Amino acid sequence: MILDAPIATGNTAEIYLHEGKLVKLFKAFLPDTAAEYEANKQRYAYSCGLPVPYVFEVTKINGIQAIIMEFVPGITIGSIILDDMAKAKQLMNLSVDVQLKIHAIDINASGIELMTDKLHRQILSASTLNERQKYSLIEKLYSMQYEKRLCHGDYHVHNLILRGNTVTIIDWVDSIAGDTIADAYRTYLLYSQYSMELSDLYLRLYCEKSGLSHESIFAWEPIIAGARLSENINPAEANRLLEIVKKYYSL
Numbered sequence: 001m002i003l004d005a006p007i008a009t010g011n012t013a014e015i016y017l018h019e020g021k022l023v024k025l026f027k028a029f030l031p032d033t034a035a036e037y038e039a040n041k042q043r044y045a046y047s048c049g050l051p052v053p054y055v056f057e058v059t060k061i062n063g064i065q066a067i068i069m070e071f072v073p074g075i076t077i078g079s080i081i082l083d084d085m086a087k088a089k090q091l092m093n094l095s096v097d098v099q100l101k102i103h104a105i106d107i108n109a110s111g112i113e114l115m116t117d118k119l120h121r122q123i124l125s126a127s128t129l130n131e132r133q134k135y136s137l138i139e140k141l142y143s144m145q146y147e148k149r150l151c152h153g154d155y156h157v158h159n160l161i162l163r164g165n166t167v168t169i170i171d172w173v174d175s176i177a178g179d180t181i182a183d184a185y186r187t188y189l190l191y192s193q194y195s196m197e198l199s200d201l202y203l204r205l206y207c208e209k210s211g212l213s214h215e216s217i218f219a220w221e222p223i224i225a226g227a228r229l230s231e232n233i234n235p236a237e238a239n240r241l242l243e244i245v246k247k248y249y250s251l
Helices: 034-046 076-083 085-103 115-125 132-142 180-192 195-212 214-218 223-227 233-247
Strands: 013-018 019-025 054-062 066-071 149-151 160-163 166-169 174-177
Touching: 013 054, 019 034, 019 054, 019 085, 034 066, 034 149, 054 166, 066 115, 066 149, 066 174, 076 085, 076 180, 085 166, 085 180, 085 195, 115 132, 115 174, 132 223, 132 233, 149 180, 180 214, 180 223, 195 214
Parallel strands: none
Antiparallel strands: 013 019, 019 066, 054 066, 149 174, 160 166
């Protein structure tokens, strides 16, 4: 297979358009199971009836692992909002409706990672947390009670493609079986890094539509902030997250 120039490049993969299909070519430093692992999550979401690109196959192209999937034309909701903030309320409203459809799905697939396991691993690997902070966060993590539901794990408007009135959800690699309230807080946290206006709008709409309180969502604040410190984030965001943790655990 001969590919043209990539249409998008990320930290872990390059995206190509080839013969009407999308090719996600993974970078060499990733484990050999990365493509199959992500594809299985996307297949599961698709099997639940969610608007997700269909996965045709997992293969290797010139020795590099790849996923070949359905190409969904359109523009991300995030791009539309960046171009015209006047549309933010309407489109954020739509995005919350889609997220609630994800959150309505009970997990019955053993191949989906548990949120508790993932957060535990992330907290332990966050180098900016000291041992007492890690212990306190993990203790709080295991005190949280919830039903296992499908969570996207990285839900925001740049992972939603809009075409007409149809929304397609992309980038399922971080999807997990966990607490939908924690997933909502992570979405809020991601928005708050860039725009408090958008994060507050999201929180208000999510609470109105789900019937949840701000307090119940913020119960996950130190855990999700602490876990995100293990990710590839800029120093300013790392400092902000550490301050959130210290607000609860100044140890």
